[in-house]
Amino acid sequence: MNAQLLISNVLKHISLDDEEKKLFASLFTSKSLRSGEFLIHEGDVCKYESFVVIGCLKAYKEDAEGNEHVLDFLIEEWWADDLYSFLTQTPSKSSVRAIEDTKLLQISKDDLETLYQRVPKFERFFRLLFQKAYIAQREQINQMLSISAEERYIQFLKRKPYALERFPQKDIASYLGVTPQFFSSLKKKVGQLM
């Protein structure tokens, strides 16, 4: 298992000696998903925090008619999980599924508690991570409440400038809450503005 990307990500926020790096890496296991495979099914309890080493996933909900509503996209150096389900150990209200072949590094809730006890510096790392998760969630609420699909699309491109290259257009349309047809015209319009 190659934990280099994970460790270099952690080192942006806290310092670790070799012993601590070794312990940290030892608590993770690797998982591979082919494009289309599930990381979490709606209704499952999310047992792991999963760091994306390579690949891309989408988090989404399915409505009663079987339509997907994309909630988020996760790429390298993000944590792909249902954080609410992980923290509360209650059934997940969304699914997470790979949209490219994906490699992840996973830590369980028990091992994360072990990590906090043995290397308290990780309290800081995850304090910062949960702050970011709180901020992202709030931005998503603001986006849900915000004015037009065009504005939502422009905000989305600012946050994820790689979106058009990596995410299926139908998934971006679903994320924005518009039809694929409407998304086509939106893309054309915004493309001319930017």
Add this chain to the structure above:
Amino acid sequence: MNAQLLISNVLKHISLDDEEKKLFASLFTSKSLRSGEFLIHEGDVCKYESFVVIGCLKAYKEDAEGNEHVLDFLIEEWWADDLYSFLTQTPSKSSVRAIEDTKLLQISKDDLETLYQRVPKFERFFRLLFQKAYIAQREQINQMLSISAEERYIQFLKRKPYALERFPQKDIASYLGVTPQFFSSLKKKVGQLM
């Protein structure tokens, strides 16, 4: 300034020696609000995390027609602030206002950073606090998306069983997104069920 309630709240999550308690308390200043006074005006940057020692506040947004939409109620041992504004140091998108005479203890962002540096155990305390804030925010989203006003009201009473005694009925109605008239009939109906 009496920091006893604040310190006993912290001691539920981490242990502190006398020196650490003294340092911690020294970083807070006290603030009093009369019922109706503002803690934060929409558009201000939230400069403090504020711990409620006694009293009660509401967080709300005002729409273009001047109608209040209550987002949350804060009582003793809660932190009353716009956390998004505090963390990102951007203008607050909501206001926070006392609905009873209220006493708070406040810490600035700089002093909180000082605290993390000088007593790293506080990383754990605030990591747990931000986890809880994340969870509460997600529950609020789920509630926004959830089925009926009746269901929302029952969930609300489970989370805040003291609500009817402490919060003005018009504020509860606003929080639930119903008219005061509809709330009256809801209260009667749910009262008979519970």
